[in-house]
Amino acid sequence: MVRIEKVESFYARLRESATSPSSQNPLMIFPSSSDVDSICALKVITHILESDSIQYSCFPVSSFSDIQKSTNGSLCSSSESPVTILLINWGCHRDLKVVLKLGPAARVFVVDSHRPIHLHNLSEQNEQVIVLHTDDDERQADLAYDFDVLKLANESFQLHVEREESDVESDEEEEDEEEEEDEEEEESDGDRPSKRRKMGDGVKVFKKLKRDYYRMGTFHGKPSGCLLFELSHMLRKNTNELLWLACVSLTDQFVHERLTDERYQAAVMELEQHINSSGNIDKLTSVTLKDGTKVRAPDCSRISYEEEPRLMLLREWTLFDSMLCSSYIAIKLKTWSDNGIKKLKLLLARMGFALIECQQKFPYMSHEVKRKMKQEFDRFLPEYGLNDFYYRSFLRLHGYSSRVSAADVVYGITALLESFLGSGGSSASKQFGEAYDALSLNNLDKLRSGMQQAIKVQRAILRQGSAAITKTGCIRSGRKFRWVKIEDSIDAKYLGYPQALTKFCYFLMDALREKGARMKPMLCACVSQEPGKILVVGVCGKPRLGAVRGNAFGNAFRKAAQESRADYFHELFESSWIVLDASAVNSFMIRLTEKL
Amino acid sequence: MYGRKGYQLVKDFASGEKGQLKPFNSKLFDETVEECDQNHHLIQSLIRKMQQEGLDVQNNRNADHYGALIHHLSLIRNKRCLMAYVYNRAEIVRDLAWRVGLELLDLPSEIQEKLTTLEKEYFKNHSIALKSYMGKVGIELNVDMVPPKDPYIKVRVVEDIDEGIVLSDKTTNFARHSMHFLKRTDAEPYIARGQMEELTG
Numbered sequence: 001m002v003r004i005e006k007v008e009s010f011y012a013r014l015r016e017s018a019t020s021p022s023s024q025n026p027l028m029i030f031p032s033s034s035d036v037d038s039i040c041a042l043k044v045i046t047h048i049l050e051s052d053s054i055q056y057s058c059f060p061v062s063s064f065s066d067i068q069k070s071t072n073g074s075l076c077s078s079s080e081s082p083v084t085i086l087l088i089n090w091g092c093h094r095d096l097k098v099v100l101k102l103g104p105a106a107r108v109f110v111v112d113s114h115r116p117i118h119l120h121n122l123s124e125q126n127e128q129v130i131v132l133h134t135d136d137d138e139r140q141a142d143l144a145y146d147f148d149v150l151k152l153a154n155e156s157f158q159l160h161v162e163r164e165e166s167d168v169e170s171d172e173e174e175e176d177e178e179e180e181e182d183e184e185e186e187e188s189d190g191d192r193p194s195k196r197r198k199m200g201d202g203v204k205v206f207k208k209l210k211r212d213y214y215r216m217g218t219f220h221g222k223p224s225g226c227l228l229f230e231l232s233h234m235l236r237k238n239t240n241e242l243l244w245l246a247c248v249s250l251t252d253q254f255v256h257e258r259l260t261d262e263r264y265q266a267a268v269m270e271l272e273q274h275i276n277s278s279g280n281i282d283k284l285t286s287v288t289l290k291d292g293t294k295v296r297a298p299d300c301s302r303i304s305y306e307e308e309p310r311l312m313l314l315r316e317w318t319l320f321d322s323m324l325c326s327s328y329i330a331i332k333l334k335t336w337s338d339n340g341i342k343k344l345k346l347l348l349a350r351m352g353f354a355l356i357e358c359q360q361k362f363p364y365m366s367h368e369v370k371r372k373m374k375q376e377f378d379r380f381l382p383e384y385g386l387n388d389f390y391y392r393s394f395l396r397l398h399g400y401s402s403r404v405s406a407a408d409v410v411y412g413i414t415a416l417l418e419s420f421l422g423s424g425g426s427s428a429s430k431q432f433g434e435a436y437d438a439l440s441l442n443n444l445d446k447l448r449s450g451m452q453q454a455i456k457v458q459r460a461i462l463r464q465g466s467a468a469i470t471k472t473g474c475i476r477s478g479r480k481f482r483w484v485k486i487e488d489s490i491d492a493k494y495l496g497y498p499q500a501l502t503k504f505c506y507f508l509m510d511a512l513r514e515k516g517a518r519m520k521p522m523l524c525a526c527v528s529q530e531p532g533k534i535l536v537v538g539v540c541g542k543p544r545l546g547a548v549r550g551n552a553f554g555n556a557f558r559k560a561a562q563e564s565r566a567d568y569f570h571e572l573f574e575s576s577w578i579v580l581d582a583s584a585v586n587s588f589m590i591r592l593t594e595k596l
Numbered sequence: 597m598y599g600r601k602g603y604q605l606v607k608d609f610a611s612g613e614k615g616q617l618k619p620f621n622s623k624l625f626d627e628t629v630e631e632c633d634q635n636h637h638l639i640q641s642l643i644r645k646m647q648q649e650g651l652d653v654q655n656n657r658n659a660d661h662y663g664a665l666i667h668h669l670s671l672i673r674n675k676r677c678l679m680a681y682v683y684n685r686a687e688i689v690r691d692l693a694w695r696v697g698l699e700l701l702d703l704p705s706e707i708q709e710k711l712t713t714l715e716k717e718y719f720k721n722h723s724i725a726l727k728s729y730m731g732k733v734g735i736e737l738n739v740d741m742v743p744p745k746d747p748y749i750k751v752r753v754v755e756d757i758d759e760g761i762v763l764s765d766k767t768t769n770f771a772r773h774s775m776h777f778l779k780r781t782d783a784e785p786y787i788a789r790g791q792m793e794e795l796t797g
Contacts, residue, residue, distance in 0.1 A: 023766075024766060026778070049777065050748065055779070059774045070769055429773040
């Protein structure tokens with residue numbers, strides 16, 4: 001049984017495998033260094049492992065190839081000594097047994113929110129790969145399958161094994177194995193032995209289902225941090241700290257538009273119940289001293305849920321600048337134009353906030369304004385078509401002065417993760433360490449520096465986004481998608497990272513919709529941190545409930561890159577991210593038009 | 597001004613972080629010794645002068661007497677400063693043997709660079725004495741005095757560690773920036789040498 005449907009049994013197997021006495025290595029954990037969710041998940045699972053005194057080693061990775069460096073080939077070795085590894089937030093969309101060249105004694109556990117899961121990983125016969133994919137998650141997924149995925153997975157794996165046995169010598173097929181999505185090609189290939197064609201209808205249905213499965217495109221399941229928090233809850237090892245991490249995980253998916261509003265709401269409700277039941281409500285708020293004076297008690301590490309405005313990093317910024325730069329408001333008011341700034345000032349004036357007050361750093365802004373903010377925003381913003389300005393979110397209160405919202409933490413930590421320079425994977429793992437530290441309450445300064453970086457990134461998004469929209473011909477429009485290339489070398493330093501570029505894509509898409517353009521998927525290319533390489537990110541629009549497909553760029557990217565014979569790197573953890581040679585971008589785009 | 601050199605030497609030691617060594621300030625040290633020599637020389641010449649004048653050196657209170665006294669005080673003071681400098685460094689060197697390890701070559705190279713030959717010699721001798729004593733009583737005396745709450749510890753590797761990884765029961769790869777949860781006793785030597793840092797909170 002390899003698809004594990006319950007978190008507890010997943011952990012039980014992980015523990016059993018990691019503590020097996022014949023093992024020479026401690027449990028090796030490989031968290032993805034490309035999102036906040038994976039740090040949260042790592043913190044939760046390590047907390048649980050530590051309380052069970054299970055030794056582990058943890059190596060942050062940023063691409064598939066990183067893992068072999070850290071394991072010194074112990075994964076592929078044919079020795080008897082068992083090796084257990086745990087992948088966090090990456091890996092399940094590729095056939096892990098093949099990609100990692102697993103030896104007979106290696107065992108891979110995967111907690112990953114990326115969907116779809118490669119069928120071979122899900123199959124019951126593939127004993128070496130164990131994926132956590134809960135029933136709940138499958139039922140609540142943004143995209144639903146109307147067939148039995150498990151059965152399909154078993155058949156697919158069976159076929160794969162048979163094929164491997166029958167033609168061990170032919171190497172060309174091994175290359176194809178990962179590419180099983182490309183069944184059409186194989187079918188059109190006239191040289192195939194007719195053996196399979198004889199199998200008749202059953203096979204045809206199977207192939208159709210499989211194609212449907214992969215054609216759905218990529219999307220995301222439940223955040224790993226929340227899944228593992230559930231585990232800690234069931235094992236009665238949950239703490240407020242872990243609960244906060246779960247909140248941050250969920251907000252990570254929300255901020256990066258990886259889940260539908262409906263699913264966000266449902267998950268928020270679930271977490272709110274946890275917050276209520278872990279004694280966050282009736283904490284003491286005032287203390288009486290010996291002489292009878294009452295003082296306010298520090299809100300010592302409390303989580304609360306509140307309606308938060310969609311203004312990024314408000315507490316670290318000024319109200320004016322936050323409104324100027326936050327995508328939500330900026331796009332509606334077009335704050336990059338003179339007219340937009342006028343509108344923004346007018347809005348503030350109508351709400352009765354003095355401009356001078358709004359340009360104060362938020363902590364020093366007058367109390368009056370802070371108090372009236374929600375009421376006034378609710379009154380005036382609907383006029384501009386901004387109806388859901390306030391959304392339910394989480395706040396962490398710590399000590400007297402520190403109040404951070406989950407969204408701001410996500411912005412800050414993401415900026416920390418995405419500020420490595422150069423090509424060395426080591427500096428990405430250094431940033432992972434920084435981000436890891438910043439996520440704990442004792443390192444507010446590190447978090448603040450990340451937030452300042454996030455502010456710079458957002459300003460760059462606004463600069464480049466407004467430039468692309470106002471200049472005609474900057475955004476090239478194809479039949480199926482639009483694409484844009486960031487030429488500015490200074491802003492490329494801020495935007496040449498997958499998540500930042502994704503935010504940029506969403507900014508452009510929303511801005512174009514505001515202009516009345518037809519909705520089309522968006523592609524962005526930007527110079528990456530490696531010299532001479534271009535990072536391309538594709539976005540298909542915000543996930544919606546009842547949508548038929550997720551992000552369709554994943555498969556198309558690989559095929560287009562292969563056909564344009566470019567040197568490409570498709571090993572990042574999201575299949576809609578790809579790194580290309582600078583010279584190959586144009587031919588890649590032409591191929592891509594044909595693919596979609 | 598007399599006595600200033602010694603004062604600077606002590607100041608130089610005190611300006612460093614507590615418990616941390618700075619490179620041995622041999623320039624200032626030699627200058628202080630030089631000043632002591634000078635003082636000594638001048639005292640002698642003043643006393644000789646008094647003796648030549650046929651005065652009673654013990655009881656006479658003339659200008660030369662007070663001159664000699666000033667030089668004497670400066671000399672004593674400089675000597676104390678020199679002693680303090682050497683003594684305090686020696687204390688840190690001894691401490692290194694207790695806290696970091698008994699092998700000189702195990703010390704981080706940046707610490708080794710800061711030691712003079714004599715201090716290295718002192719370190720070795722102190723280590724040998726300690727080792728033989730610990731051998732006699734059969735107790736390892738240089739482990740952490742506070743017993744750990746948890747036999748395991750969470751660490752991050754901050755420097756490249758490539759040679760001689762010794763763990764009691766498992767083998768792993770201490771790549772830079774990787775994090776590990778392992779037995780405290782396995783991690784302690786690396787933490788002492790600054791190659792790993794403990795992760796808290």
